[in-house]
Amino acid sequence: MEVSFGKEVRQLRLGGGETLHGEGILAITKALLQSGVAYVGGYQGAPVSHLLDVMVQAADYMAELGVHVEACSNEASAAAMLGASIHYPLRGAVTWKSVVGTNVAADALSNLASPGVMGGALIIVGEDYGEGASVIQERSHAFAMKSSLLLLDPRPQLPNMVRMVEQGFALSEACNTPAILQLRVRACHVRGSFECRDNVPPAVSRKALLAEPARFDYEKLAHPPATFRQEKLKTEQRLPAARRYIVEQGLNEIFAGRRSVASDDVGIIVQGGLHNTLVRALQQFDLADAFGAAEFPILALNVTYPLVPEQIADFCRGKRAVLVVEEGQPEYIEQEIATTLRRQDLGTAIHGKDLLQMAGEYTVEVVAAGLVKFLARHAADLPLAAAQDWLTANAARRQAVAAQLAAPLPPRPPQFCTGCPERPVFSALKLAQANVGPVHVAADIGCHSFATFEPFGFGHTILGYGMSLASRAGVSPMLGRRALAVMGDGGFWHNGLLTGVESALFNKTDAVLLIMKNGYTAATGTQEIISTPDEEQKAGAPDKRLSLVDRNQTIERTLTGLGVTWLRTVPSYEVDAMRRTLEEAFTTDAGGLKVIVAEGECQLERQRRVKPWLASLLKAGQRVVRVKYGVDDDVCSGDHSCIRLSGCPTLTLKDSDDPLKVDPVATVIEGCVGCGLCGENAHAATLCPSFYRVEVVQNPGFGERLLAAVRRGVIDWMQPA
Ligand code: SF4
Ligand code: SF4
Numbered sequence: 167m168e169v170s171f172g173k174e175v176r177q178l179r180l181g182g183g184e185t186l187h188g189e190g191i192l193a194i195t196k197a198l199l200q201s202g203v204a205y206v207g208g209y210q211g212a213p214v215s216h217l218l219d220v221m222v223q224a225a226d227y228m229a230e231l232g233v234h235v236e237a238c239s240n241e242a243s244a245a246a247m248l249g250a251s252i253h254y255p256l257r258g259a260v261t262w263k264s265v266v267g268t269n270v271a272a273d274a275l276s277n278l279a280s281p282g283v284m285g286g287a288l289i290i291v292g293e294d295y296g297e298g299a300s301v302i303q304e305r306s307h308a309f310a311m312k313s314s315l316l317l318l319d320p321r322p323q324l325p326n327m328v329r330m331v332e333q334g335f336a337l338s339e340a341c342n343t344p345a346i347l348q349l350r351v352r353a354c355h356v357r358g359s360f361e362c363r364d365n366v367p368p369a370v371s372r373k374a375l376l377a378e379p380a381r382f383d384y385e386k387l388a389h390p391p392a393t394f395r396q397e398k399l400k401t402e403q404r405l406p407a408a409r410r411y412i413v414e415q416g417l418n419e420i421f422a423g424r425r426s427v428a429s430d431d432v433g434i435i436v437q438g439g440l441h442n443t444l445v446r447a448l449q450q451f452d453l454a455d456a457f458g459a460a461e462f463p464i465l466a467l468n469v470t471y472p473l474v475p476e477q478i479a480d481f482c483r484g485k486r487a488v489l490v491v492e493e494g495q496p497e498y499i500e501q502e503i504a505t506t507l508r509r510q511d512l513g514t515a516i517h518g519k520d521l522l523q524m525a526g527e528y529t530v531e532v533v534a535a536g537l538v539k540f541l542a543r544h545a546a547d548l549p550l551a552a553a554q555d556w557l558t559a560n561a562a563r564r565q566a567v568a569a570q571l572a573a574p575l576p577p578r579p580p581q582f583c584t585g586c587p588e589r590p591v592f593s594a595l596k597l598a599q600a601n602v603g604p605v606h607v608a609a610d611i612g613c614h615s616f617a618t619f620e621p622f623g624f625g626h627t628i629l630g631y632g633m634s635l636a637s638r639a640g641v642s643p644m645l646g647r648r649a650l651a652v653m654g655d656g657g658f659w660h661n662g663l664l665t666g667v668e669s670a671l672f673n674k675t676d677a678v679l680l681i682m683k684n685g686y687t688a689a690t691g692t693q694e695i696i697s698t699p700d701e702e703q704k705a706g707a708p709d710k711r712l713s714l715v716d717r718n719q720t721i722e723r724t725l726t727g728l729g730v731t732w733l734r735t736v737p738s739y740e741v742d743a744m745r746r747t748l749e750e751a752f753t754t755d756a757g758g759l760k761v762i763v764a765e766g767e768c769q770l771e772r773q774r775r776v777k778p779w780l781a782s783l784l785k786a787g788q789r790v791v792r793v794k795y796g797v798d799d800d801v802c803s804g805d806h807s808c809i810r811l812s813g814c815p816t817l818t819l820k821d822s823d824d825p826l827k828v829d830p831v832a833t834v835i836e837g838c839v840g841c842g843l844c845g846e847n848a849h850a851a852t853l854c855p856s857f858y859r860v861e862v863v864q865n866p867g868f869g870e871r872l873l874a875a876v877r878r879g880v881i882d883w884m885q886p887a
Contacts (some may be wrong), residue, residue: 169774171216171220171223174195174216174220174223175220177196178195178196178199178227178365183361184361185360185361186324186359187843188646188775189216189355190324190327190349190353190354191217191349192220192529193328193358193360194327194328194347195216195220195363195706196362197327198331199233200362200364200365200366201257201332201366202257202367202368202851203233203258203259203335204232204250204370204371204545205233205258205259206228206235206258206260207235207243207244207247207260207261208237208238208261208262208290209237209243209261209262209270209660210242210691212294212695213264213294213354213355214263215292215691216354218235218237218261219691225479231368231373231550232315232371232374233367233371233372233701234367235694237694238260239659239696240270240661241267241271242274244271245271245273245278245289246275246278248260248274248278248283250285251280251284252278252281253284253379253383254284254380255285256368257285257287257335258287260288260289260745261291261292262291263301264291264292265293265294265301265306266289268306269630270630270661271289272309272819274283275289275309275313275344275437276388278344278388279314279343279390279742280313280393280396280618281385281387282344282399282400283339284342285337286335286337286345287338287344287345287347288338289344289345290349291344291346291347291348292349292351292354293305293349293350293493295408296350296528297529298351298818299351299589301352306346306348307494307499308498309771310346310470310471311471314343314404314405315343315471316341316343316346316550317348318337318347318438318468319438319469320347320349320353321419321439321466322350322352322441322442323356323439324358326419330417333417334347335416336411337415338407340852341404341405342404342409343404348439348470349439368521381568405662412472412477413474413476414762417468417469418466418477419466419468420463420465420481421460421463422463423460423461423462423464424460424461425462430756431462431484431665432462432485432540432541432544433463433465433488433489434463434488434490435465436464436466437491437493438466438469438470438476439493441458441464443528444533445458445529445562447530447537447553448460448461449558450534450552450553451534452549461548465477467499470499471498475509475510478507479510479512482514483514485514489517489522489540489807490517491522493528493534493539495524497519497524500519500835504779521540523538526795526859531557531560538557539553539871577712579614579616579619580619581619581815582617584815584838585839585843586613586766586768586840587684587739587765587768587769588614588766588770589737589814590686590739590740590741590847591682591764592617592622592624593811593846593850594741594745594850595607595624595650595745595748596622597741597745598745598749598752601749602749602752603647605647606641606642607636608625608635608641608816609624609625609879610630610631610632610652610654610657610662611630611632612653612657613654613684614652614654615689617652621809621810621812621813622654625652632661632662632663632665633657633662633666634658634659634662634666634679635670635679636662636665636666636669638650638677638716639669639673642677643779649677650677650679650752651678651679652680652682653666653679653807654682654687654688655681655682655684655686655687655695655721658721659696659697663681667728667730667759668728670759671730671759674757675758677759677760678762679759680761681761682738683715683721683763683764683766684766684767684768685698685714685718685767685768688768693729697715697720699714699715704719704775714767715765716765722735725761725773727766730758730759732756732878733760733761734751734760734761734762735763736762738763738766739842741843741846743846743847744762748762769841773839780792783865787865789863789864789865790863790864790865791861791862791863791864791866792862792864793840793842793861794861795842795845795857795859795862796834796857796859796860797817797831797833798858799823799824799831800824800834801854802832802854802856803854804828804830804831804832806819806829806832807851807853808847811853812843812844814838814841814843814844815837816834816835816838817832817833817834817844818834818835832856840859
């Protein structure tokens with residue numbers, strides 16, 4: 167990974183009394199070190215990638231502290247890493263994106279939660295829910311409930327987030343239960359500051375080794391008959407201990423209201439992570455000030471599982487009505503609160519999903535709309551007009567904008583980076599299908615999933631990260647034409663090798679697997695994998711895009727070692743060669759699994775490496791050649807078939823100066839990285855000959871200057887101004 171987190175790494179070193187300014191996720195990372203964490207692992211994914219990325223780049227400092235950091239191959243291996251805290255007094259933290267990562271980790275989580283832990287175990291999940299989400303909309307809450315894991319949802323304010331990390335470890339140890347710390351996208355990126363404490367080197371660490379392994383203890387295995395006792399321990403000891411600790415340490419926060427608390431008053435119970443949103447919504451009513459002080463009492467649940475029935479009952483007792491603000495469905499918290507009140511025979515009215523929307527992100531507007539209904543019913547004396555006016559004005563503004571548009575705005579889906587090596591592969595697939603007919607395409611998670619959008623529209627299903635090959639297992643036998651599974655090298659190592667390749671070989675599957683070997687787990691931030699070219703390889707070929715990833719043959723060796731016999735490696739940018747190879751794979755008489763490795767380094771990562779290198783050459787006055795592509799306006803026929811075959815953002819349209827050309831012509835704008843696809847497509851698809859390739863020479867030699875001057879002179883003579 168060529169991105170530098172040097173500033174963040176320096177902030178991790180801040181000591182007691184110093185102030186850290188930054189984002190929530192950095193505060194969480196620092197808080198781990200302040201808590202004496204001994205080991206950290208995880209699998210990257212928004213919005214928590216930053217944690218592991220920073221830790222990995224802080225390797226020297228981690229070694230100083232004796233902290234072990236591991237970039238795990240998937241979330242299951244990260245969750246299994248927490249097994250270290252079962253027998254040893256080691257505090258450990260792992261991280262991943264949820265809910266998808268928690269799904270992958272679920273097996274290990276169950277086996278961890280059952281015996282419980284001795285050292286504090288914290289699972290920091292990026293709860294990717296809401297408008298900016300990139301995964302299925304489900305809640306991690308369900309995992310906490312089913313496995314009796316603690317679930318922390320800290321109020322997004324940096325000192326509180328830091329406190330919840332430190333208390334999360336202590337809580338985990340107090341009840342021998344692993345804890346999930348859930349961070350929404352906004353919590354990860356909320357900015358603020360907090361006063362640091364010194365980092366705490368762990369008592370047992372890479373620098374202070376254990377003399378002996380723990381003694382054998384069958385009771386610590388998630389294996390019958392121990393599991394029967396462990397279930398009883400969860401309900402009879404661990405969860406009660408957790409509830410005691412939550413109350414004693416004041417983990418949940420009660421904000422007294424400014425309004426006098428009369429016996430018939432109202433209150434709000436909110437997930438900690440939604441507290442800021444709630445306060446902002448109350449501000450629309452003038453019912454909260456800029457510092458968050460609200461008109462009536464709020465119980466902010468920094469721990470959303472387990473709830474403490476007595477605390478809930480105490481908060482609700484004497485109130486006419488309480489609103490539960492809980493994002494996502496189903497309404498686990500609301501149901502539990504309702505049950506608690508019924509069991510305690512309390513008559514407080516409970517509202518939540520009956521007044522707030524059931525699913526989707528709880529934005530300020532959504533919460534305000536629910537509050538209007540709640541307060542109108544139970545506190546009609548409060549001033550609601552301002553908020554009602556605000557909501558009405560928002561709706562009117564939207565309607566006015568919609569009315570001004572002749573048609574809805576076209577969708578603007580994400581797409582491949584300019585010059586991405588994966589785009590040419592799908593151009594080739596488009597051409598191949600024109601010859602062999604349409605094929606079933608099992609898509610996967612990764613940058614290549616952008617091919618599901620225009621101009622490609624490839625991908626019948628996406629069943630999970632690395633699952634494409636497995637997901638076509640039931641389709642292949644039912645189709646007359648071979649199915650294609652597309653997978654990235656990140657997905658291959660995450661899961662695809664075992665769930666897909668191993669299974670396909672064992673079952674003698676007749677299918678085609680296309681592996682995008684770009685050298686990184688590109689979609690999550692170009693993290694390195696086992697097949698990433700090493701520094702020596704990169705240093706030896708800073709400007710080579712085709713052969714760089716070729717130098718690491720781990721994927722190819724693994725495939726041949728497993729028994730793949732039909733294996734072709736094709737440079738991604740060679741569209742015609744890729745088309746021919748795909749056609750061969752779809753039509754060959756050879757049975758079994760056919761694997762095509764499309765080889766081309768991630769362009770984003772390549773540019774991060776090449777740009778500084780070129781700048782250094784220019785600074786030193788050395789000759790630099792950059793390739794650019796262009797379209798000759800006079801030749802372009804305006805049929806746009808090149809755009810339909812490419813989708814590159816720098817290959818676009820412009821109005822033609824030619825009065826005989828009604829349609830706009832193609833043009834290449836600034837930003838073209840000269841990947842060569844335009845030329846390859848023009849050749850492979852026999853497009854019009856309007857594309858040209860130029861070499862921009864900086865710091866040219868004397869001979870080149872002379873030649874250029876002669877050429878300019880000849881052109882000026884032939885085309886006088
Ligand atoms: S990050 Fe790399 S692999 Fe992903 S779209 Fe951009 S260039 Fe392509
Ligand atoms: S050569 Fe064509 S496809 Fe490649 S970056 Fe330039 S415009 Fe885009």
